[in-house]
Amino acid sequence: MAPTIKDIAKLANVSHTTVSRALNNSPLIKEVTRKKIAEIASQLNYVPNYNAKSLVLQRSYTIGLFFTSIATGTSSSFFSDTIRGVNSVIDVEYNLFIRGIDDYADFSSIHSKRFDGIILMSQSEVDNKFIYHVVQQGIPIVVLNRQIEDRSIINIISNDREGAFNAGEYLIQCGHKDIAIIEGVEGFKSTQERRDGFIGALIGHGIAVRNDYMVRGNYDMQSGYLAMGQLLDLDRPPTAVFCSNDDMAIGAMNSVFERGLQVPKDISIVGFDDSGFSLFTNPSLTTVKRPIETISEQGAQRILSIIKRPSEEDGRISIKTELIIRKSVRNLLQ
Incomplete structure (x- = not known):
């Protein structure tokens, strides 16, 4: 039979309430007592019953990681970088639930008894309805x-417009005047920010913006092709x-x-994100480093902090691109 809190309490000569508090790192328990109880628990190979723990503390021990959509407009590298960043921070004590908002006909199943906190990798303003629902449910997000406009919500972003501007300006500084853009998914905020930054660079250097040089993509390799x-x-x-x-x-x-041409001899290409593949293309890809993994790590750190101690601080954090x-x-x- 698996050891219980009562078994630990008997060996430590304390109440089972003291054991529970010690194992949950309660500040009410002295450090010497906490260490003693932790050592006994380790010797007994004690494994916490999270179902019982959830009932007692009224917590689900589940953190939701949501995307606008997983099926549409989310590249494999963006998806994996996000998960890797969050997963590197979220303790094994928590379950990580991953889903696309567009999978839901309504949000009735998203409530505080199911999620202790939610991290949203938001790609479109259509997510505002989801954000409003989560806030109304009292779930930290x-x-x-x-x-986003609500400064009471922790909001971690990269400066995509600045990054795209720098990419466009670099091409201009290299002597290019006939410069095109392959855009992302229509309606995504990142698409708009990168387009605006790129166009800003052209206008700032007196280069005409040609409509036939602005082509729609879908953030995947096939659409780029x-x-x-x-x-x-x-x-x-x-x-x-x-x-x-x-x-x-x-x-x-x-x-x-495929056309028998060469990069960069015949045509130069710049990307955005600095995904893991970009260093290993031939030639290696000049790109804008947008630290999605870092953004995701910070998001995970913040959600854990909010769960433990709600904050009233201004929530907007901007991370520079490179x-x-x-x-x-x-x-x-040259």
Whole structure:
């Protein structure tokens, strides 16, 4: 039979309430007593009954990690980086529940008895209804990736507009004037921010924004491949292309190679995200480092902190992007 709290209490000569508090790191228990009880629990190979613990403390020991959608517009690298960042912080004491908001017809199953906290990797303003529901349910929430107006909610974002501006400016500094963009999913905030940053760089340097140089993608490799095909079919193809994420950039590179052309000799390509693949493409991909894993880690740290001790502080945190220069851009001025 598995050891219980009562067995530990008997050996430690304390009440089972003291054992419970000690194992839950209660500040009411002296450190010497806590260590003694922890040693006995370890010797007995005691395993906490989380179902019973949940009933007593009225907690689910479940943290939800939600995306706007897993099936649409979420690249595999973005998805894995997010999970890796959150998982590196969330203690094994918690269950991590992962889902797309678009899987739900309604949010009635999302309530405080089921979730101790929720991390939302938000990609679209359509998520606002979900955020409002979570707040109304009294569930602690941290929103990542997309800026929201409610400053009472912890909101961790990267400066995508600045990153895209720097990418566009770098191409211009390398002598490119015929510069195209492969955009992300329509309606996603990241798509808008990166487009605005890129266009801002062109306008700031007096370069015309051509409609035929703005092609829609879907944040996956296939859409990048198809979009680049459209650009290469133009009477006057661009000399450089800014892709709104690395997956599309990789697809775009393959499209170039299939035409018998070379990157960067015939066309330069810049990505966005600095995913794990970008260093190992041939040539290696110049890209904007957007630390999704770091953002996710901070989001996980914040949700654990809020669960333990709710905070009234201003919740917006901005993390800078960084242009990573590799070998996929040709300098036309040299």
